[in-house]
Amino acid sequence: MSNKPSPRVLTVLKSVQFTSNMQRITFKAEDLSDFNMESEGGYIKLLFNDNGGTDLSGIPDGTRPMMRTYTVRNLRKEQNELDVDFVRHHHANAAMTSETGGFASAWAQNAVNGDTISIAGPGSIKGLNAEADWFFLVADMTALPALSAKLEALPTTAIGYAVIEINHSSDKQDLAKPQGIELVWVIKSDEKGLTDTVRSQEWKAGRVAVWSACEFNNMRALRTYFRNEKEVDKDDLYISSYWKEGCTEDGHKVAKHEDQLAEG
Structure with a gap:
């Protein structure tokens, strides 16, 4: 059997x-x-x-x-x-x-x-700390569905950013969100990419909750920014790669595992 x-x-x-x-x-x-x-x-x-x-x-x-x-x-x-x-x-x-x-x-x-x-x-994946003073969400198109759901779950009084990389301007969507969350769309072909656009947003005062999911190399750069440069507490930081350029999902899993081992 x-x-x-x-x-x-x-x-x-x-x-x-x-x-x-x-x-x-x-x-x-x-x-x-x-x-x-x-x-x-x-x-x-x-x-x-x-x-x-x-x-x-x-x-x-x-x-x-x-x-x-x-x-x-x-x-x-x-x-x-x-x-x-x-x-x-x-x-x-x-x-x-x-x-x-x-x-x-x-x-x-x-x-x-x-x-x-x-x-x-x-x-399930990690949510956002609803008690944070402000929120920073980041996604490319593979993670846009998850980010959209996270936006809808935020408190109505939430403030912060949602930076989203899309393939073409016609890929912009009408997203339900708190009024205080600013949507920042990044076209993949733009000279200023996802990571640089994230870094260019004004850093707000207070405790931040970060939710970020994107391509593997962008993830690593954003992890350095949020965790090392901005010193976001690990309990307030979700950061993940959903895919890796040039890899199948199986190859991406191997890269993620190796990265986790290197990070300790």
Whole structure:
């Protein structure tokens, strides 16, 4: 008898391209009762076979499927529905292999109503200290869904910044946020990149809570800025890389692990 856990199956209800480079897929599940509201902005893992397909029946017992991590953007628990936002990548289907890490993007761009995919999760990520005097949020497009959920959870009186790197000006979104949070959009092709834009914001007085998620190299630069230069307390600092330039998700995991070991 197999001890392999049964993954949860989601069915595509709707797929909409809502900016130049973002696709939102609405999924239906049989039961999401074990999700809580903290799952909104948390993560799930989409499961694929070695060929990038969603049929897992041929995967031998004891062998893990290929996994790609995505954020739960919206959760409608009563309807057993959730939304996941995908960054659209513009390469030929032939390039969508385990080496390029394009499984999820390719699947999402071609998904139609009725398609199914298995997932693991949910998982949660560190929130923001609501007692802080001000807030500094940072994301690129891969972390924009998570940042959006964090913005919605902030106190209505919150002040600070949300610096967001996007691929094109048409990727700007209308985000629900406290009035005192300033949105700063950074176009990826701009000479002044994400890290420099973050550093150029005026540092406010008082205790800050930082939430930052982006590409691996930007993460390391921002970690140095927030932790070493600005001396943000570790309890008030969440900083993570969601991907690494030139790496699959599996290669990125290796880089993160090596970085954590080096950091001690």
